[in-house]
Amino acid sequence: MANPKGFFICKGAYKMENVAILVDGAFFIKRARYIFGSKNPKALADLLNYHCRRHLYSTKGKTKNHLYRIFFYDCPPLSKKVFHPFLQKQIDLAKSPNSAWRLELHEELKRVRKTALRLGHVDDVNITWAVDYDKIKSLCSHKINWDQLTEKDFSMNVKQKGVDMRIGIDITSLALKKQVSRIILISGDSDFVPAAKFARREGIDFILDPMWAPIKPDLYEHIDGLRSTFPRPQNRQ
Numbered sequence: 001m002a003n004p005k006g007f008f009i010c011k012g013a014y015k016m017e018n019v020a021i022l023v024d025g026a027f028f029i030k031r032a033r034y035i036f037g038s039k040n041p042k043a044l045a046d047l048l049n050y051h052c053r054r055h056l057y058s059t060k061g062k063t064k065n066h067l068y069r070i071f072f073y074d075c076p077p078l079s080k081k082v083f084h085p086f087l088q089k090q091i092d093l094a095k096s097p098n099s100a101w102r103l104e105l106h107e108e109l110k111r112v113r114k115t116a117l118r119l120g121h122v123d124d125v126n127i128t129w130a131v132d133y134d135k136i137k138s139l140c141s142h143k144i145n146w147d148q149l150t151e152k153d154f155s156m157n158v159k160q161k162g163v164d165m166r167i168g169i170d171i172t173s174l175a176l177k178k179q180v181s182r183i184i185l186i187s188g189d190s191d192f193v194p195a196a197k198f199a200r201r202e203g204i205d206f207i208l209d210p211m212w213a214p215i216k217p218d219l220y221e222h223i224d225g226l227r228s229t230f231p232r233p234q235n236r237q
Contacts, residue, residue: 016065016066022184024163024167027188032211070116120160122158167192175204181205185208207226212228
């Protein structure tokens with residue numbers, strides 16, 4: 001829920017908690033670029049650590065909880081050659097700037113105290129390509145033609161494997177072993193509803209931080225609070 005100033009607060013009275021913070025890496029990276037713009041891996045790792053630790057404080061900032069651990073879930077980038085439909089040639093993803101940036105971010109996160117990197121893998125077989133939606137509309141309305149498209153208008157879609165499973169398993173394990181009394185999930189995905197429901201049944205205070213992104217109604221029903229410690233994008237959702 002939100003107070004009149006628009007700051008998300010948690011439902012219920014505040015008490016000292018042992019806290020685990022779980023971060024959906026792909027969601028965080030995409031949302032962080034929207035909020036902060038382009039950052040180098042070290043700067044982004046520092047921002048994540050700072051805003052995660054802000055969750056340890058009460059909304060009034062006077063009481064600090066104990067951090068059990070920050071878990072960051074992501075996949076290593078693809079490191080194979082794929083055919084680019086616009087360039088009409090094979091490109092080596094292992095040598096791309098995006099791959100180097102992602103790998104460097106993972107290395108930076110490994111150096112952050114009380115941060116655990118949980119890696120899945122990407123589906124390197126069922127790769128698809130997409131054209132920017134605005135460009136598709138322009139093409140369909142005949143405002144532009146195919147010859148006016150550029151390489152930047154094409155994006156590669158790959159599916160992550162094992163990330164959601166690892167998040168669900170860790171939520172279940174933390175709840176069953178009573179290692180924490182509060183879980184903060186930085187994500188906006190309703191796929192985690194079953195894990196959140198289980199944790200709450202085990203007595204865990206389950207808080208969602210969607211980094212100010214809109215979330216589906218079913219997520220509200222199965223969390224104990226909604227709070228974002230990241231800057232709110234101005235004039236954005």
